Amino acid sequence: MGLVIKKTIAILAIFLVVPLVIIAINWHWQPTSLNNTSKYLFLVTETASFPWAIITSAILFLVFYLLLPNKTKIILLWLLLVSTILSGQIIKSILKSHTTESRPYVLWMAGEFNITDQQFYSLTDSEKKELIHQLLNNSTKIPSWLSKHWQHETGYSFPSGHTLFAITWAFLALMLLKFKQHYIIITSAIIWSILIEISRLLLGMHRPIDLITSILIAWIISLICYFYAKKWHIVDK
Numbered sequence: 001m002g003l004v005i006k007k008t009i010a011i012l013a014i015f016l017v018v019p020l021v022i023i024a025i026n027w028h029w030q031p032t033s034l035n036n037t038s039k040y041l042f043l044v045t046e047t048a049s050f051p052w053a054i055i056t057s058a059i060l061f062l063v064f065y066l067l068l069p070n071k072t073k074i075i076l077l078w079l080l081l082v083s084t085i086l087s088g089q090i091i092k093s094i095l096k097s098h099t100t101e102s103r104p105y106v107l108w109m110a111g112e113f114n115i116t117d118q119q120f121y122s123l124t125d126s127e128k129k130e131l132i133h134q135l136l137n138n139s140t141k142i143p144s145w146l147s148k149h150w151q152h153e154t155g156y157s158f159p160s161g162h163t164l165f166a167i168t169w170a171f172l173a174l175m176l177l178k179f180k181q182h183y184i185i186i187t188s189a190i191i192w193s194i195l196i197e198i199s200r201l202l203l204g205m206h207r208p209i210d211l212i213t214s215i216l217i218a219w220i221i222s223l224i225c226y227f228y229a230k231k232w233h234i235v236d237k
């Protein structure tokens with residue numbers, strides 16, 4: 001177990017670079033942060049959004065099944081991966097309900113349209129969706145695709161479920177697959193996760209502390225997953 005912790009520390013540090021740099025330069029989201037690449041980042045972030053995240057998970061599960069040597073324990077593998085991903089999302093939901101931190105885009109709207117974030121979050125989900133539509137329907141600052149994304153993401157900010165989802169999968173790939181044999185898959189998962197991090201910041205969805213917390217949770221639950229994968233002989237390393 002100590003070996004896999006040491007093995008993942010470097011990748012953990014890489015994942016933490018994005019939010020720590022944002023903190024260091026004291027960057028805060030504004031519509032001016034949007035550029036020509038923002039739409040592509042939105043497409044990346046959609047791979048970790050419901051319902052597309054289910055398709056992403058199904059594809060990744062198939063990849064793990066095909067690449068792991070012990071194919072006789074497919075049920076155990078499925079249960080372990082699903083439990084790991086779901087446990088992260090449950091932890092995320094509990095933290096969101098207790099911390100009730102406002103999303104950056106909500107704080108921006110509060111300043112732009114003379115409302116308070118408390119007023120926004122006192123509304124029902126359908127009312128929040130309708131308010132965003134009314135305020136941004138003819139906006140020259142916020143593109144329609146981002147406005148629609150916000151309408152589907154009206155919950156609290158802390159921590160980031162998208163980041164937790166993607167980085168958990170990246171850590172699972174790093175821990176369960178052999179890097180020398182599957183370095184393309186593992187590297188791709190790491191790059192995808194970093195792009196998810198960046199997208200959540202640049203689309204006005206999260207703050208750096210949201211990402212940092214999600215990264216640490218993902219690391220811990222992935223280590224627990226690895227412990228049971230080794231105990232149940234799903235992996236032999």
